[in-house]
Amino acid sequence: MDTAELKTLIEALLFAAPGPVRAGQLAAALHPDLPPARVSAVVELLAEEYRQTRRGFVLQELAEGYQLRTRPEHAEYIRRLHHSRPVRLSRAALETLAIIAYRQPVTRADVDYLRGVDSGAVMKTLLDRHLVRMVGRKDLPGRPVLYGTGPEFLEFFGLRSLAELPSLPEFNELPPDLLEAVESLSTAAGEAFADQDGKSQG
Structure with missing residues (x-):
């Protein structure tokens, strides 16, 4: 299978996928003996081609996989097409999400303690949007549920892995005006997430 053929096949698989796809998954779908490293190399060639030709979409590495996503600057037009509204997170939701991440x-008791208020409603919203998920139970009386983030969290914020989150010292050193901008940044991320969701449904 030559590189030109691999490009078209990988492009088709990425276009049809509902979310980020790992190199290993792509390789397995194409040929049992195809090395994931070769798939990654071809994906990088595709991404560079898209950057050079200024397409209406980009190929991003996120959530430990690859995904075709519409450009953020086109979000308003795509919302008009799907008659959708941008995904917005409240400050309480962002605060809760940051603690969990x-x-x-x-x-939930840990989150409530750190926030100083009940987080039940906010947690439900984050669970409903799949930004937070149940990852186990703590070995304590009552076996309370443990929460963490999943691939949807990485996809929402355009991260390849949790390692790309700023360190806590870096986060705490941000000036107040930048901290206040987090809410608007999450809105922009949510627009891109909603756009991709709309493409998948189309």
Whole structure:
């Protein structure tokens, strides 16, 4: 299988996939003896071609896989097509999500203690949007549920892995105006996430 053929096949698989796809998954779908490393190399060639020809979409590495995503600057037009609204996270949801992302796995009691308020409603919203998931139970009386993030969290924020999150010292050193901008940044990320979701449904 030559590189030109691999490009078209990988492009087709990525276009049809509902979410990020790992190199190993792509390789297994194409040929049992195809090395994932070769798939990754061809994906990089495709990504570079898209960058050079200025397509209406980009090929991104995120959530430990690859995904075709519409450009963020086209979000408004795609929302009009699907008659959808951008995904918005409240400050309470962002605060809760940050605690879970940095301290996972955590119980709801841990989150409530750190926030100083009840987080039940916010947790339900994050669970419904698949930004948070149940990852186990703590070995304590009552066996409280442990929460963490999953691939949808990485996809939402355009991260390849949790290692790309800023360190806590870096996060705490951000100036107040940048911290206040987190809410608007999450809105932009949510728009891209909603756009991809719309493409998958189309």
